[in-house]
Amino acid sequence: MPSVAAVQDLSKIYRKPGTNVEVAALRCISIDFEHGQYTAIMGASGSGKSTLLNILGCLDRPTSGRYFLGGDDISSLEDDALSEIRSRRIGFVFQNFNLIQQLTVLENLEVPMFYLGIPPLERRRRAIEMAERVGLAEHLDHRPMQLSGGQQQRVCIARAMMNDPLILLADEPTGALDSKTGHAILELFDDLVASGRTILLVTHDPSVAHRCHRVIHLHDGQVQREDRNSRHAVQVEGGQLSASG
Numbered sequence: 001m002p003s004v005a006a007v008q009d010l011s012k013i014y015r016k017p018g019t020n021v022e023v024a025a026l027r028c029i030s031i032d033f034e035h036g037q038y039t040a041i042m043g044a045s046g047s048g049k050s051t052l053l054n055i056l057g058c059l060d061r062p063t064s065g066r067y068f069l070g071g072d073d074i075s076s077l078e079d080d081a082l083s084e085i086r087s088r089r090i091g092f093v094f095q096n097f098n099l100i101q102q103l104t105v106l107e108n109l110e111v112p113m114f115y116l117g118i119p120p121l122e123r124r125r126r127a128i129e130m131a132e133r134v135g136l137a138e139h140l141d142h143r144p145m146q147l148s149g150g151q152q153q154r155v156c157i158a159r160a161m162m163n164d165p166l167i168l169l170a171d172e173p174t175g176a177l178d179s180k181t182g183h184a185i186l187e188l189f190d191d192l193v194a195s196g197r198t199i200l201l202v203t204h205d206p207s208v209a210h211r212c213h214r215v216i217h218l219h220d221g222q223v224q225r226e227d228r229n230s231r232h233a234v235q236v237e238g239g240q241l242s243a244s245g
Contacts, residue, residue, distance in 0.1 A: 004034065004198045006067075029222060039212055041202045050202070058074065106131065170189070212229060214227065
């Protein structure tokens, strides 16, 4: 399968404020993320998970190495170009939702399209359609504080999908939810992957990682090991490809 995103010999070094001490958050890692793949990143605190996610999300730049998104090398782009890529090609789902409290569900969903200059009627149509897809059709005029945690996370997922991103990045997406609500959100991710979406999530929960096609374990800024989930193995049956599990 073609790579949606790939990092090659990627390193990120930070300098501690007020000192000459350098800390390597990532150490020469190379990973490919294939189209339609569901990947989990795991590792202890300080292993480099957040740094990797920030670079993949164009929120930070590598110190060395290369980052390809949709086949384009974006490692050394300027801030304005990275901002444009974030808005058009990357979707973010956060643990704490990061919704605009003063706006309704519908208005929150329209925000990403507003910045791309999409006309109001088209923004409204797309937002309603996406809200229906994630089960929020009856909550369009609600504000975030009027919603449950699970409903807020559904808004966040819908918002992340509004501009049809190449890859969806999720940072502990069920961390602020109870187990039942978290399970429902993971089922929504399963549906998105089944429809062909590429999802990368950071998690500390093995039960969440077990739902993914592959699990990448980071340790001290390096890939310690990678596990493939046999439940999602691709098999050939009668000359056609099908996924097990």
